[in-house]
Amino acid sequence: MRSFVALCLRQRWAVVGLALLFVALAVRMLGEARFDAFPEFAPPRVEIQTEAPGLSSAEVEALVTMPLEASLAGTPGITALRSKSVLGLSSILLLFPSGTDLLKARALVQERVTRAAPSLPMVARAPVLLSPLSSTSRILKIGMWSASLSQTELSDLARWKVRPALMSVPGVANVAVWGERRRRLEVRADPDRLVANGIDLSRLVAAARDALSPRPGGLVDLPTTRLPVVQTAMIRDASELRAVPLATLRRGALTIGDVAEVEESYATPIGDALVTKGRGVLLIVEKQPGASTLDVTAGVDAAIERLRPGLADVEIDPTIFRPAGFIRRALDNLGHAMGIGCAFVIAVLFVFLWNARTALISVLAIPLSLLSAAFVLTALGWTIDTMVIAGLVIALGEVVDDAIIDVE
Template sequence: MIERLVAWALANRLTIYALSMLLTIGGIGVASRMPVDVLPDLTAPSVQVVVDAGGYTPTEVEQLVTIPLETTLNGAPGLRRIRSNSTTGLAVVTLEFGWTTDAAEARRAVSERLGAAAGALPDDLPPPVMAPASSVMGEIMFVALRSDTHSPMELKSVADWTVRRRLLAVPGVAEVMTIGGDERQVQLLVDPGRMSARGVGMNDVISAMEQASATRSAGVVVENGQELLVEGVGRAETPEAFGEVIVGEQGGVPVLARDIGDLRVGEGLKRGTGSFNAQPAVIFAIQKQPNANTLDLTEQLDLVFADVQRTLPPGMTLETQVFRQADFIDRAIDNVVRALIEGLVLVSIIVLVFLASWRATLVTLAAIPVSVVSALIAVSLVGGTINTMTLGGIAIALGVLVDDAIIVVENIVRRLRLAEASPEAERPPVVQVVASATAEVQGSIVFATLIILLVFLPLFGLTGIEGRLLQPLALAYGVALLASLAVALTLTPVLGRDVLTRGDRALGREPRWVVGLKARYVRLLSGLLPRWRALSALSLALVLAAGVGLFVSGRAFLPEFNEGSLTVNVTTLPGTSLEASDRAAAQVEAVMLAQPEIATTARRTGRAPGDPHAQEVFASEIEAALR
C-alpha cells in the first residue's frame, strides 16, 4: 500500500506540489484567524449565584441565605460539586458541572431553580442573581479612573454611569466590576425625637421613601379626536424633592420627610476602596466571556478607552496600563515562537552539516511548514486556540518532524550516489531509484512514528483540567508527526526526484569527517556488543537514578510564569475596619512604588458591590506592573 502511494506521488508530482501549497497557504490563513491565549480554555462548566445580603453577619448569611440556596440548587442535572462562601453582606454559591455538560444547559438548569430559591430567602434581601459567564482566566485588564480635581463621588458616578456601560457594550466582555470612589446617595437623617413628636414610626418612613421616587403609568385620554398621553411624574431627583415626601400624618395634617429629619447628598455604605499609584481612584476589573479572543478584545477595548477619554470631564484620566493580560500573552507567544525559530535554525545547520548538500537540506526542511500548519488546522477544527501548549507541542516535535524526511533523503542520496558510480548502461531510471530507496525505509519510518505516537496516546484519556491542559499539546504533536510521515512518503520523494538530480554536482560528496565518524562508531559498536551485560546493567542503573531524581524533584501543576506584573496580597487582622485596612495597604503600596522596578500599582481593598470575588474589608490586593 505504501509503495503504491510513493509510486502515485512520483507519477503525479504536480498534484503533490499543488496539495502541499494549498495546505500551507490554507493553514497560514487558519492560523491568522485563530484565537490566541496563554493556555487552553480551562473553564469547567460552572455557574455562580450571588446574593447581596446588606448588613447581615457571616453567620446570618450562612444560615438564612447560603444554606437555603444550596438546598434548593443541589441536585441540578449534571451537578458535580457545590461550594459556597459566606461573608459579611455577601453569599456566593458556585455550582460546578461535569466537563461534558453544556454551559448554556447548566445556566438554564440553575435559572429554573432560582425562582424557588428566592422564596426561601428573607424578604428584605434582593433576589439571587447569576453572575455572568466568564473564563477561568477571565480578568484580562485592570483600568483606573483618577482625578486630582474631582471628588470620589464624582469619580464613582462617571465610572458607573458612563465608563462601565460603554465597556459592557463591547462584544466579548462578560462583566465589569468597579471598586473605589463614593456612591452618591440622597440620605434622610431622621431625628427620633421629631419622629416621636409627630407619631411617625421608622417602618412608615422606610415604606414612604421606597415609594417616593417612582414614575407611574397613567394611560391615555381621548378628547376632541386627540389621544393625549398622561404621565405620572413622581421621581424625586433632589434632596428638596425628597423632603416633600409624605411619611405620615398628625391630626389630619401631612407629615413631610423634612419635618422629621435632615436631607443631604452623601456617600453610601461601602465595603471596598481602590487606588492607583497610592492615590484614590476607581478600579475597573474587566472580565471576558469564555472563548473570547483576549488580544482582539483588548484592541477593541483600547479603542473604546480612547473614545471615552474624549468625553470625560476635564481632569479625569483613564489609566489603561495597569494590568493587561494581552501583554503577557504577547510575551509568552513571542518566547515560544523564538524558540521555534531557534530550533528550526539549529535543525537546518545540523542537517546541512551531516548531509553536506544544501539541496538535501532543502528537501528535508520542506517537511516542517507542511507539518506545522497541519497541526494548527487540526487544533482549529476541534475549537482550540494558539497557546503555549499547542506551540509547545509543535516546538518539542520540531526535531522529530525532520526525522522521517532525513531517513528518506539520506537513503535516496545514498542510492543515487551508488547509481551514479555504476556504469551508465547499468544505471536504473531516477524514478525507480527514488521509489526503491523510499520503499527500503518505509517500514522503519512508519513503525518509528507509530511508536512515538503511542507514548502520547494516554494523554487523550485524561479527564478534567489535566486533559484540557495537556490534550492540545498531544494533539498538536501527534498531528504534526503524522503529517511529517505523510510528507516523507509523498512530498519528500517528489522533491528528491526533482531537486537532488539536477546538475552534475547536485548530490555532493559525503564529508571525510562523517566517513571517519562512521568508522569510529563501527569500532565502538563492535567493542560494546560482546559486553552487552555490563552495558545493560549501566543502562538500568541510569534508569533507576532518573527515577530517584524524578521522585525527589519538586512538583507543580504549572511552571512559574513571568507575566510582567506582581500580585501582592495584604491581609490585616480580622475585624480591622475598612479605613484602617485602607491605610495599611496604602503604606505597602507607597513602599512598592519606591522601588525602581515598579512602574504602576493598582489596589483593591475589600470588595465591590455584587462582586463574587468575596474579599473581606481587612484584605487588599495590589497589582504591580513591572518596568
C-alpha cells in the same frame, strides 16, 4: 515509504501546488483561531449570587444561603455544591461533570432558584445567575483615577459610561467595578423634631420612598382620546428631597428637611481599589468560555480608545494585568525558535551537503509542520494556549532533526 517519496519526486510540481494551497488554507483558518493563556481546566459551573443588604454573615447563611442550598441540592447532574456567606452577600457555586450542556444546566438551576426565591426574607434581592465565565476568566484589569473628580463621581463614570461600553464587546461576560462608591441620598431622622411636629418614623420613611420611586400617574380620558399622566419631577439632589412635603400645618407645609438631615453620600463600600496613582476605581474584565483572549482584549482596547475623548479628566491604565501580553510573547518566542531552527538547518545542510535545494526543502518543512499542527488544532475547535505553544517549541527540535535526516 521509498515508493511514496519517489512518487512525490516525480509529481514535484503537484506537491508544490498542494503545499501552497495548504499554506493559504492554514493561514486563513489561523485567523479564526482562539488564543488563551491557559487551557479550560475547570468543569462546567453555575454561580448564584444574592444580595441581602444589612444582614450579617450569620444571618445571610441562615436566611438566604441555606434555603437556596436546600432547593438546589437535588439538581440533576451536580457533582459538588459550595457556598460562601459574607456581609450582605450569598454566593453558591454548583459544579457539573465535564461535557455537560451548560445552557441546560443553567435552565435546571434557574427553575429551582425561582421556586426558592419566595421563601427568602424581604430584605434580600432576587437571586442572580452570573454569566458563564472561563476558568481563567480575568483577561484585563483597568485602573481609573482622577485628580479633579471625587471617588463618587469617578464611580458614576465607571458604572454608567465605561462599564456598558465594555459589556458590549463580543466575548465579555462581566465587568466588575472595585472601589466603587455608589451615590445615594441619606435621610437621618431627628427624633426630637419628629415628636415636636407629631410625625412618626414610618410616615417619614414612606414619604422619602414615594419621592424617590417613579409611579404611574394614571390616565385622563377625553372625548376623543386618552392621555397618560407622566411624572417628570424626579428627585435629583438633596435639596429637592428636603423640600418634599410631609404634612400641612397652620404655619405652612412641613417638609422632610424640617424633621431630618438630608445629604448626598454613598452606600457602604465592600472594598477599596489602589491603582497606579493611589485611590481610584479598578475594572475587572471577565471573558466568556471559549472566547479568544487576544480578540476580546483588542475589542476592549478599541472601546477604551473610543471613550477617551469623553473622559478628559480621567486617567485610564489598561496595562495593570493583561494575559494577552503573555500569549503574544509566547508567539514571538515560537517565531524566534523557528527562525533559529531554520538558520541552523541551512548552515548544517549547506556546509555538509553543499546543495542549496536540499537546504530549501528542509527550511520549508519546518513552517509547514507548524502550520499543519496549528491547522489541526484549530479545525478540531481547540484553543491555542501557552502550553500548546510550549509543546510546539519543544517539537520544533524533532522537526529540525527530521528535516536534516530525511533530506540526507
